[in-house]
Amino acid sequence: REAAAIERRIDALLAKMTLEEKVGQLHLSGRGDGFDIAQVKAGRMGAVMNFVVPAEVLAVQKAVRESRLKIPLIIGLDAVHGFSTYFPLPLGQAASWNPALIEQAAYWTGREAAAAGINWTFAPMVDMSRDPRWGRVLEGAGEDVHLASVVAAARTRGYQRGGVATSVKHFVGYGAGEAGRDYNSTWIPTSQLFDLHLPPFKASFEAGSMTAMAAFNALNGMPATAHKGMLTDLLRGQWGFKGFVTSDFGSITELRLHGIARDDAEAARKALLAGIDMDMMGDVYHKHLAAEVRAGRVPVKALDEAVRRVLRVKFHLGLFDKPDVDPAAAPSMMQTQGARDVALRAAQEGAMLLKNAGDILPIRPAVKSVAVIGAMARPEDERVWTDPAGLGRRVVQPLPEALKERLPADVAVTYEPAFTKACGTEFADREAAIRAAAASDLIVAMLGEDCEFMGEGASRTRLDLPGVQQPLLEALVATGKPVVLVLATGRPLVLTWADANVTAILQTFHGGTEGRTAIADILTGKVNPSGRVPMSFPRSVGQIPVYYDHLPTGRPQKIRQRYESIFIDEANEPLYPFGHGLSYTRFTYANARVSKPSLRLGGSVEVSVDVTNAGPRDGQEVVQLYVRQPVASRSRPVRQLKAFDKPMLRAGETRTVTFRLEGSRLGAHDDAGRYVVEPGLVEIYLGGSSQTSVMTQVMLTKS
Template identity: 40%
Template structure:
């Protein structure tokens, strides 16, 4: 790697020479990340909870700090960078980092919704657009993608993941990294560096409670939770963020086995490792450090290069070096990794990189980007139920009722640069497509969590005058995301009461859901005639959802996270292990099997599920052979026909089950899928290749290989509804 650093303040010195010229205190300062208000030139300089003095950080430390959290806006970035370079004696520029998760100003659907598109090209395009808007606004690094595998919808951060399947999550991880970083980060000014998070297994927090304990076997960790992180790094992701949780009894931020041995030594990652907000100091709360000094020691030894928003490093690393408890070489390594990314981004030559206030006005939230958001939103919505009600005739008199009828709260969490005022509401979208805007009657009905008798009465009167009722229901965006765990994942009671009241009219009811997690749909699923899961669709929400409701587009989304029948089932997921007494076992008494006494074992809606306005007929699948070998894969062919009246897209899914492994294997695992667009009456033959490599897994000794024996392959429209064929692997 070329480590020369010509340009601003660095002269022609190599990076090691630059580091050698720095004092120990200046090097340590490179390892701290502070929020925007700490910096001169920022519009909100000095306005932060917990002022600089409370962290014990001097102005001199700020002048030599390495990176900024939450910086965006071309002119402000230029102002801050200019002031910083004037104060930094080495002329080392700042890295500007921010949470650009599912869009910058143009907000795309939340990641869980993007996952339901099963469309890697559109996912990559969304990240590319987010990067372009962020880059011109001065951002260098985004804290994305979040690739934590999720199985518990009580956890608020499922909204940031693409779902419960390791194979699919890994595909999305690669797509997002490609979109953010492109092929040539050094010269492509429209890209930003990506930071995969949260390493590792944050999505397995006990009871779905944020920041809670994670306790997994290493085999389970490697089998399910690590593949997506590894995929992001294989795609070239520049940074990794530590998780808040424990892994094998040790918090990730101080976990040498996880960070030094697995991430750096086994996987060969030599990029920047950054803590999450305050996670270094939280080692004290976890109980593996007595004080800030020990927290700093353990985090650095684990390989954490940047401490975010606490001051353990700044306060204690220098004295730890002086006492001989920390080798200065560890600090030098961390500084080198930080400076190397700055060099790769070209910041020594151009510390402002792509920040351009004039171009910013042209690029950010432009019509081209909004059109891409609209397309992805349409493909992310999932039709959960339809008893012949949808699509709506444009001539129908429709009552649009509910707290999301005219709400701009359709962006979802981590859309801090987006604007609810700029978001297209459902009412606006439906008025555009209705045959006559006067045919659309709009009433709120209730708020998200409370309501009044007057609101309910107005909604009832509107519904009485209409032919069909569209209910826009869901969760406030603050009910999702970080620190938003919910034990009760039903719709709020006031919304269920609205459903019950309007059901008395015996008119067709279409429910549109705006939410960030799978819900317990009791009180809605049986009452509504149709349900469209819209998630948080982003800036173009109203246009996208209205296009689906009126049939201008055909729903094609498929769930990537199971919807529970009841919260008591969770975690409930499709790729579970069987038991010695599975439900329905023929040799067991009815009571003495693994089942609930009061609810089904199966989710209400399974992984991969989603309806369309048309229907698809599957032919009998055929295998090219019944024996698979290492050298010779087998082929599966299946014909599919659009047997309905609308053109539509089907997502044909392939699952495999290993019947007798060295350790227990899931009842099925997604191995491949194909998306096919068919006109009414049109047919296509799809072909899948099944190889020995796809049948490998982690054994009890953590070796990764396949076992000879019997397998079943399933092909169909979701993880529940499919045809099955048998084959054997011979080795």
Template identity: 40%
Template structure:
């Protein structure tokens, strides 16, 4: 207990206590109305008066030190108790320097890379007077129609755990009192990525065991990494909205995991309990959310409006109010704000040297995020001279769809387009021809004809296609996860021009690729790569860097496969090639991905030997070692993502066909063979059984060390 906080709370009125739980928009500075609905709108004078009255604990979506200093001055000098406010913002994947969207960066399979980009983001954000970010998103996304998968880590739980923890550590740094420490928020708690039909905000109907085994572990990993706050999600879970879900907000988060930070609603999510039909009116919504363990109200203003009366009436006991207020004050104390209200508000602007370092990191992160799915006849890498290249498609010269969703503060003057990057890479710019062919969603008169003519004059074609960036992010769910029709027509026309085609796809989710894109000689997934898009893409195209990214999501054969994920349970009538009918199949396509989770190619020739084990039996409480020799038979240095998968052959609950249990990215010289080993222990074999108990059951297990979820030669061991 803090004596200072005890003294503060002893002086506070009920209204001032409730004020600490109110998070409101800072109208002194713009707060991005394009990405949030208008709610509880107030002008700057009203916000300042609320601060004077001690009725604001935190303000969000601000930018700029001058306004922040004035807000803090009012809080410290003009409010009765002088309690400083925390300044927050949605800083998701970069501040002025924009890094790849989180899903794209996850394709690197390098959690430490995510830690480093989060650290750079924290340095830039705190220099702009921001203490707290509403990131990282660690939703596991198994349906690619859902648009917010771009903010997360894909379809695998282990990957979400590792990247979530890394981003928390990067944002928050080594000590929370450092001026460049940025408080992190694990979101969206929980199972938001499991919304039915991939429809944003939709209901989640989920088995308790799946909730436990798939969607909760990333949040536990974030808590173990020291995350300062957890944000509730918009959805209900088996009929109980996440923002009023006491078993999850209290029993699991506080009881099982011993989380000691703050919980916060998503934007007006506690207000939405009424629309859910879970609360009778706004006052009832506040009562149910607050008593379920939701500490802070984001933007609705409902806590401010209704909590004092609920306390006076005895419906909310004083201990619960004091509990939430103490958590908020402890958070302010933990980051040094009570000792130094102007922490992070005096920092110097980012220097030109720092910006250069961050741009180098952005380029590194972007090139490591690119996934090469296909490279027939070794059309890649391209030549920097003596090769005529036609760059066709709306993303060739585009500068407006570089950053991806949820980027509020990026410095667009520093963005490097694909055209910029290609021109900087080639010896003679006259070897490059750029033709849009069509717009992002609309045709251009004569565009396809001009594109075909350019293709016929070239030695190789780069097709620059993809989703507009507004197709990803909040409330952008899609029915057909395909390219816009006009772009598909362009791709099909170029495919028939008879020239080698390299397709670059810019996207915020896995896509169903068809026609000319699927037929392309080479196919690269380039996501939304951020500030250094052009240079990073050129690095890969021209062979300065061998692609090392791997898919964190399965690319389906068709949109109708959704939801599709690699670690699906076995069925009683599996898809087997020697069975023609009466099996788990679609009439039109096989029950498999077009490009599976974990897949990705390099410029090397990678070969895996069979998986070997140092023992056939694992004793209870013991471990075994599995290994495989990986060889680079090519002529270039490569980086290979070596993946460990396990399958429980017989269990009391049907188990997934494979589950990722480990991964490591290694560099391999030409002609070199490397032995890669993983240790498997009993905890890696555990799952939640029919009684809700997490345990490992004795029996046989298959194990693979492989380059993807469908590759490799398995070994087998038994848990005694």
């Protein structure tokens, strides 16, 4: 009933609109020198972006009321991992394997953004990538489609519950760029497109995402911005999506550079007819679309449908009835205790203990001096994209101070930055750092990547520690003192040397506002680490892509002889596999079982395993369920994640963890994009990583 009423209101509004006003609804402009507020007053702008100061948001909202029809603006922003309160990077949130916590982080992001007048976020990014050379892996959820789909749905629900519409991106294939180079072409077989790249988008749409963003890349030779097969036939035809699709930044005019449009007018025509409803920062629709309609090259009906989709989202957001932003009230909504509590938990649960030789962590009572080395221990901020000036974005506790608060008073904590910039491109006072390290009982080296080395436009051919950080680490190890390497990065780096030489490694994907506090909690034992790897860590760049759910080969590795599918100079396996992560306690698995020996295609079976905390401390374990169909009509992956849970177990406790496995989820797509579930034996693996050997099985039958 409500949807029908909205459609009637849209009909009435469309009937009043001029051609220029209709085109205006498809025009997305942004804050900056080229922004023309007169276009807002003339009703020739439908959305704006990058207005983060509430007073500036209020100014454009007031300008709308001077327009003839007073159609409200959608106000967008890349609130990727927070607004005023920063949460871990999305990859770091995925490392928590805690969907409820991830949803809460998105909720608080949406709530803060909405309080500042933002009503649309360009998130979640759900692009699948198996290539850490690509700088934007930090915005995704890693290499596995099931984990990524669960995270996509959680983030979509959280953002929209917080008051902002999501724009799930980038549709589709952006994360599969050749050589990991940003914006590069992608070549994806149909079966892989449907099995790997599309499910996270579908999960987001099923969770209610109101909008989507098209990708920059060409997919199998057709730029995503002009891909009617994806944008119209699949997204709207097969999936029934009713929201609108925006281009990415300037990607409509880039159709000329892709070589499929002679000029911007043709680019505008092709994009609209393919299914792009809004032109982000390209000014192409604004300049050319009305003329294309008048010339008959773009049907009025196609224009009206695009406008309808934009207006539909505005009505569903309640923008026609919402009051303007209150700049005076906005600051009180930023970095509330509730938001910071979630930020701390997310940072704690997303940190991965990759190595802990001799149980050097948590820091022992015998340690009386700790040297914290590395400028990343004192970050200026923890943001990627969002920059809400004046709303408290720099409240980040440094690691040295956080450690001092948690360690006994008789433990000396010293700090030396060692390098001048957080990205570590040059030394500051190397010798002072080495002296401090040599004089300590324990060295905590905080190293990694900053914004110059990660994110959009930051593809890398080498995945070593940037700049002078590797020689610094080697010098610290040479002191002979135990070294705990703490990393804050935007992707898995090559840590092969570090794994062989340092005592412990704690990996974070930039923990946000409470990131250093969470690290101190883990180093001192206040918190037991529970993060698990969402994207495999390669031993060397030459292994890439390396991921756990690969297909079997006809010559698998057995004894590492020459004519097997191996590298002659490197192992096949990653350094740290998907799902890996250590704890300060130890978990064991036993008695894997199914509730019945056979499973019908349309039925389900319960899969159970007994998990015991066999160590001395309470802790959370990520219990993972993988499947394999060893014989089918086409090769199937050696393992596929199908379920996971994260229970807290007291020391000595045994708990039965049970999953419901549905037969309908055990299929795959063929080369025509058809989903096929085949009868046959299904192996089921349960454990704490993708390399678990605890197994049971079930027979999948037709009836």
